[in-house]
Amino acid sequence: MSDRIAQVRNLSRRFGRTQALDHVNVDLFPGYVYGLVGGNGQGKTTLIKHLLGLLKAQEGTVEVLGMDPVKQPVQVLQRIGYLSEERELPDWMRIRELLNYTAAFHSGWDAAYADELLATFGLDEQKKIRELSKGMRAQAGLIAAVAHRPQLLLLDEPSTGLDAIVRRDILNAIVRTVADEDRTVLFSSHLLDEVEQMSDFVFMVDAGRVVLQGELDTIKQSHRRWLIQFSEHRDSFPRLDGVLWAECNTSLWSVICNGSPQEFSSLIQAAGGRVREERAASLQEIYVARVGPGTTRPME
């Protein structure tokens, strides 16, 4: 991997008594699509706002494109594209005015690309923002965020309000185009199938901490889902190395495990169990295993 686009070190942030971020470390490299996964209020937006310089680090450091986004906001913001979760765009502006206005701040504005996206989304450029639906606002905001071909594209819950087709085809295409041009995308979402479909690298955030990070394929390969049956009834699953989560459904135990499959298989046999099925775990299953109820993190 080449030079970092962004680097976050030991970032902590409190809002009153709430610990929004707790010693977070993140590295973003060019040409990758990063998915930021987590439930509501777990710190995704807070992390993105730190990268934008809208929040000042209380503890730790944030560096974007080699600069501090709080001290050098102009240089950083000129090279970033951002779509906010709230789709905060001025209500009184028309779409064309929004694009003209945004273009003035970015020397690399690609008017042809903006028009192409307008046509793809089917947006009327003369409509005012206040007249747009939530999804249309997201589309307008997305055009304003990507048309200057930013080096780092930050999308906070981009799919909220978008219909299934736009989400699956257009959003995915835009994000992939950005990554193919050796630029970087960080998008937050709680739709795990979408993250699985779009991202190369995943950050899983829970209670302000990054509980899991890595390349999506590596994560999926290292987490397996097992269906195990024991000869006699058990009230709890045996304490075995690598087990993240276990749930009993009738006589079968569903288990998410992180580690070598061979080792786990032999441990199960030693404990009196029989493997009925084994497959790669989905991101949804991994997420539930890492942060959901029934998580057996101490065994890791």
Add this chain to the structure above:
Amino acid sequence: MNRWRPQSPDQAVLWELWRTGSSDLLLRMSITLGFCLVIYGIERSTDLGPESVVISGILILVLTISASATQSWMSRLAFSDTGFMLRWQLLQPISTVRLVGLTLAYTLLTAFLAFTVPALLFSWLTGISVPLAGPLAILGCLVVCLLASTWAPKSMSLRILSLMTVIVILSTIAIIASRRSAEPVLMFIGRPETFYFKWYGYLALAVVAIIAFSITCMAVTRQRCGESLLGQLWAAWPPSEWKKSVQSARLAGSRRQGGFAGPVRAQFWYECQNFGKRILVLCCFFPIAVCCFIAVALSLGYDPGGGDRVWMIALLVAPIVYQIVGIDGAVGLRSYRGSLRMSTFDASRPLTSVQLIEIKLLVIAVCSILGWLLLAFCAGTYVMLLGDPNLWLTAGRQFLKALYESPLWMAIGLPLALTLVLTSTSAWLLAVWLWLPRHPWLSNAFTLAAVLHLFLFVWDSTHHFQLLFLWRLYAYLLPLCGLAVSAWILWRAYRQGICRTRLFAIACLLSGALLVCAAVIVQQVELVRLKLSMPEIFLMLVALLLTPMVSIAAAPLAFNLHRHQ
């Protein structure tokens, strides 16, 4: 911890009203109580005799205006949201009449409290009787009408129009009523018999209030399902061809909007659209309001020469009014989850905070100057058609003569001081407007401390200034605090690189010019030299000399508080 929780929708509505408006209510009460104490101080220090009626008149007028401006309708004016203030309550299982009625009842109660408590305190302190029943009936009617004009319209322009209509109608009624008496207005208001209404007087007020309440309920009922009273009329009345032509004209207008030459021009355009338009709308309304005021006064038989004086006062007051309105828009904070904050769109503009502040100040200045020129044009037209040009010529000659005869330092110092006041005021107001939402309780604490000190001062003035040592101490402490705060702001500005900007250089030049001017004054005027030998006066002057630099440095710092939280 067993915290109280609302048990019913009614309690929830009342709790929400108290939660969102209690600090504002307490602040307003503190100010009116402070005002009562000032009047009490004046009354104690001078033997007023029959003129106590005037004092009573002033008190009733001020308390009525203050109490009618309760938070429930005032606070909503600042935001772009229109319609009923507790919109989120429209989703609750509570009838519209009940919801509007409860909100109205709470607002009335707070208004009555804001009037009655200071009035009773004043009566108790001075022994001057202040009528309650009549003023409260008028206040109640006024509040209901103001609430109706704020909640019923769904667009901001209609809201401003309806508010102005209510204010103009009520002012006209008040002026006509006062003309029935030969006494001056304040004396007329101050007499208890003015407010001894017959039963039909109360009935008339009640009928007006009931009509206003009914209109509000009808409007809010329509708002509940996404409609508006006038929206239905709009849908029915203008012909569709006319609507189409209006829309196509709008589209054509917007198509002319091309690209921008650079980020600064784009931001200037953005700020003009965002809040500059608002100042310009006010600039158009202001001369109309002055004309209406003069027309009403002339129709009531006031001195025709008074019109010229009203225009002169308007020309003096207008720049400050335009600035305050501009600052309110320039701040651009909006309510989000119960707190005021900057939108991420505004905060993520790729311009420095100093540039953004520079552009905001420029828009305020440009719009204020344009508005003032419009007002001057209207005043000129009035003078040519109806006014007395000699009066203006005499005033102008007197001013020029005074300027010509005055020493050089005054001729230079006066315009400089005016420039200083205008530029520093905008920057200071912008800084304070941005800073206060981050520390809401601190502002209340300052107000409370000021009111307490006012009370102390009033008491002390009637007790042969026994606390003179304290006031002397403050004369040293306050400039020292001012200097310390100035030093802290300048140090922060230096740390954040604000001191290396063009805007700060202009402020330094202004401060330098002020310093030269002050030095000349000190050299020329014996009295000033004598006063400056007093260390507290010297400290105060030094603190004042820093004002342009500090105000210009404080605005971007306060802006950064929201931009990089």
